[in-house]
Amino acid sequence: MTVVGRAWNRLTLPGKLVFTIVPFLLVGAIVVVALVVIFGQLVLDILAANLPIVRFAVAATAVLLMSVPTAFLIIYMEMKVIALMNLRVGPDRVGPYGSLLSVVHGLKVLMKEDFTPTGADRIVFTLAPVVVYLASVMSLLVIPFAPGLFGQDLNVGLLYFFAVGGLSVVGLLMAGWSSFNKYSLLGGLRSAAQIISYEIPLTLSVVGVLILAGTMSLNQIVLHQSGSFLDWFAFKQPLGLLIFFIAATAEANRTPFDLTEADSEIVAGFATEYSGMRFGFFFFAEYVNVFIMSALLVTLFFGGWTAPFDWPWPVHVDLNPGALGVGLLFLLALGPLVGTIVLAAPFWIARSSMPTWQALIIGFVLFNLLVGLGVFALAFLGWEWVVGLFWFLGKTYAFVFTFVWMRGTLPRVRIDQLMGFAWKWLLPASLLNLFVTAGAIVALGR
Amino acid sequence: MTNLVPGLGIARGMLLTLRRFFEPKATIRYPEEQPEGSPKFRGRLQLLYDEYGTLKCETCFQCAQACPIECIDMGGIDTKNRYHIHWGPPETYGERRDESALRRSGRPVPDRAYEHFAPIDLAPVDAVMSEYDYDPRHLLPMLEATQAAYGYLPVAAIRHISNMTGAWYAMIYGTATYYGHLRFEKPADRPQADALAANRPPESSYRDALAGSLAGRGAARRRPARPRSN
Numbered sequence: 212m213t214v215v216g217r218a219w220n221r222l223t224l225p226g227k228l229v230f231t232i233v234p235f236l237l238v239g240a241i242v243v244v245a246l247v248v249i250f251g252q253l254v255l256d257i258l259a260a261n262l263p264i265v266r267f268a269v270a271a272t273a274v275l276l277m278s279v280p281t282a283f284l285i286i287y288m289e290m291k292v293i294a295l296m297n298l299r300v301g302p303d304r305v306g307p308y309g310s311l312l313s314v315v316h317g318l319k320v321l322m323k324e325d326f327t328p329t330g331a332d333r334i335v336f337t338l339a340p341v342v343v344y345l346a347s348v349m350s351l352l353v354i355p356f357a358p359g360l361f362g363q364d365l366n367v368g369l370l371y372f373f374a375v376g377g378l379s380v381v382g383l384l385m386a387g388w389s390s391f392n393k394y395s396l397l398g399g400l401r402s403a404a405q406i407i408s409y410e411i412p413l414t415l416s417v418v419g420v421l422i423l424a425g426t427m428s429l430n431q432i433v434l435h436q437s438g439s440f441l442d443w444f445a446f447k448q449p450l451g452l453l454i455f456f457i458a459a460t461a462e463a464n465r466t467p468f469d470l471t472e473a474d475s476e477i478v479a480g481f482a483t484e485y486s487g488m489r490f491g492f493f494f495f496a497e498y499v500n501v502f503i504m505s506a507l508l509v510t511l512f513f514g515g516w517t518a519p520f521d522w523p524w525p526v527h528v529d530l531n532p533g534a535l536g537v538g539l540l541f542l543l544a545l546g547p548l549v550g551t552i553v554l555a556a557p558f559w560i561a562r563s564s565m566p567t568w569q570a571l572i573i574g575f576v577l578f579n580l581l582v583g584l585g586v587f588a589l590a591f592l593g594w595e596w597v598v599g600l601f602w603f604l605g606k607t608y609a610f611v612f613t614f615v616w617m618r619g620t621l622p623r624v625r626i627d628q629l630m631g632f633a634w635k636w637l638l639p640a641s642l643l644n645l646f647v648t649a650g651a652i653v654a655l656g657r
Numbered sequence: 658m659t660n661l662v663p664g665l666g667i668a669r670g671m672l673l674t675l676r677r678f679f680e681p682k683a684t685i686r687y688p689e690e691q692p693e694g695s696p697k698f699r700g701r702l703q704l705l706y707d708e709y710g711t712l713k714c715e716t717c718f719q720c721a722q723a724c725p726i727e728c729i730d731m732g733g734i735d736t737k738n739r740y741h742i743h744w745g746p747p748e749t750y751g752e753r754r755d756e757s758a759l760r761r762s763g764r765p766v767p768d769r770a771y772e773h774f775a776p777i778d779l780a781p782v783d784a785v786m787s788e789y790d791y792d793p794r795h796l797l798p799m800l801e802a803t804q805a806a807y808g809y810l811p812v813a814a815i816r817h818i819s820n821m822t823g824a825w826y827a828m829i830y831g832t833a834t835y836y837g838h839l840r841f842e843k844p845a846d847r848p849q850a851d852a853l854a855a856n857r858p859p860e861s862s863y864r865d866a867l868a869g870s871l872a873g874r875g876a877a878r879r880r881p882a883r884p885r886s887n
Contacts, residue, residue: 292678298684299682300686303686620673621670
């Protein structure tokens with residue numbers, strides 16, 4: 212056996228893996244660098260020439276990538292909050308406080324059999340979840356998350372939102388029709404009836420906001436509400452807010468209007484024949500819808516990403532790390548070490564029973580927490596994206612919590628109560644709201 | 658009035674769930690936390706024997722009166738050979754049952770000739786109770802006075818006290834059996850009580866019946882029956 216062979220045999224399995232992978236990585240890195248050097252400028256030029264397309268592609272990808280964790284978060288929130296309201300503990304086994312349970316749910320859905328019933332229209336059956344999910348996700352494109360942080364600032368943003376959101380009905384009908392199952396079809400028709408009925412008061416209730424703001428661009432509507440929280444449209448359109456909230460609850464299929472897939476009564480309605488990830492898409496779309504409806508509610512009536520009162524932020528923080536010179540190098544090298552030891556020292560001194568390594572771990576965690584908080588505070592102060600996201604997500608999740616809270620409280624309505632409420636109460640009320648708003652605008656001459 | 662305000666019920670329901678949200682939770686995280694049973698939990702109902710082979714049951718009826726579904730009935734002679742006892746709805750009385758069925762089931766067959774519930778003159782008990790204002794908190798002096806009036810504690814008198822004061826029969830009976838100076842039989846009835854005791858099936862028959870009904874590995878390891886000490 213040669214020297215090389217003996218050395219190879221002495222390596223552990225991870226060592227062998229690393230020795231196999233490292234050359235490939237080296238070669239790959241060299242190739243990538245070469246490609247960037249040769250074609251980089253060309254690619255950049257092409258991208259710059261087609262900026263709208265690039266922007267759309269990036270935004271769509273980002274929104275798609277964002278939607279799944281959002282759904283996970285809201286699913287976890289729903290499980291936990293409803294459990295706490297039922298005097299239970301809820302998920303507490305997977306991850307810290309059970310927070311990874313919804314990820315496990317997602318993986319479970321992925322591992323299940325992807326079944327297509329005999330006689331189903333395969334193409335439509337496969338496309339239906341995609342349509343439903345994309346209809347939800349595409350609506351996210353026009354929502355302004357922070358100043359300058361949005362997919363596209365359409366001047367017909369609100370119209371686009373309702374148009375794309377309305378596509379989900381098509382998806383539901385596709386699912387119901389293609390399943391080759393009378394219960395699915397009935398469920399699909401039921402949900403189509405519900406969603407189309409509530410689309411009308413939902414759309415009419417925001418017309419008052421449109422008249423007040425004079426624009427359909429969601430970004431402009433948010434800017435219109437900047438200032439203190441008294442400028443929010445919630446105070447100028449309380450009836451519109453109420454109608455929008457109720458209609459949005461029905462639109463997102465939430466309790467008390469979740470007849471579409473009343474999980475305790477019927478077999479999931481239009482999704483009866485779905486399993487595996489196709490069902491997962493319906494499931495995620497439901498929760499993405501909750502997020503979207505809360506986000507739109509916040510955008511239209513609660514000032515979007517604007518702070519509720521006049522903050523002195525964002526202030527400009529003048530930090531120039533480069534000015535430290537060699538000191539920066541020392542700071543980066545010694546900062547964590549010194550910070551950890553300094554933070555560990557009090558524990559090590561105060562509690563003689565604590566081993567050194569435990570104190571060091573505590574110090575390390577504390578140091579990371581402090582630095583993380585510091586970085587966040589710095590970003591919060593200096594970067595308006597962070598401030599905007601902070602307020603926007605804070606308000607949005609407050610309403611997501613409200614939706615979950617309602618699910619933990621309210622019983623489900625009957626289908627005739629549902630339809631009667633939409634046509635007999637919400638529609639006249641939204642028309643009244645519209646006329647009063649328009650009349651007030653004319654009377655005040657603004 | 659509150660029903661007239663639309664949406665008030667919803668708001669109150671939402672407030673209720675929000676309050677529940679912050680309340681302590683009822684869940685017991687099982688493998689880490691072992692639940693503690695109720696302090697009154699006694700496990701499976703079973704008649705126990707002491708080391709001399711006699712039944713430990715004092716026939717105080719407290720199990721029967723505490724039983725929420727009234728599944729415990731008692732009938733026959735009490736374990737101290739004092740007198741005939743009943744607990745439970747009349748259809749469960751031993752006397753109402755077919756004798757052979759009782760024999761097959763391993764229960765004691767009652768003595769039909771025994772008159773278990775002689776009617777008495779209740780006027781002395783009424784006088785005693787009115788003296789103590791029908792207050793069950795003065796149960797012991799009441800019972801002592803009753804015994805002084807009759808010479809013993811007739812079952813009918815105890816029943817009457819239970820009816821008039823509202824105290825449970827089992828509670829009065831338990832109190833009366835606890836104190837040694839309270840008697841349940843006339844001094845003259847002692848021979849009859851002894852005769853009944855002689856009539857009684859031996860304790861080993863109860864234990865055999867019990868072992869038979871439990872028929873498992875426990876039956877093989879059972880201690881041999883010992884003769885009763887008295």
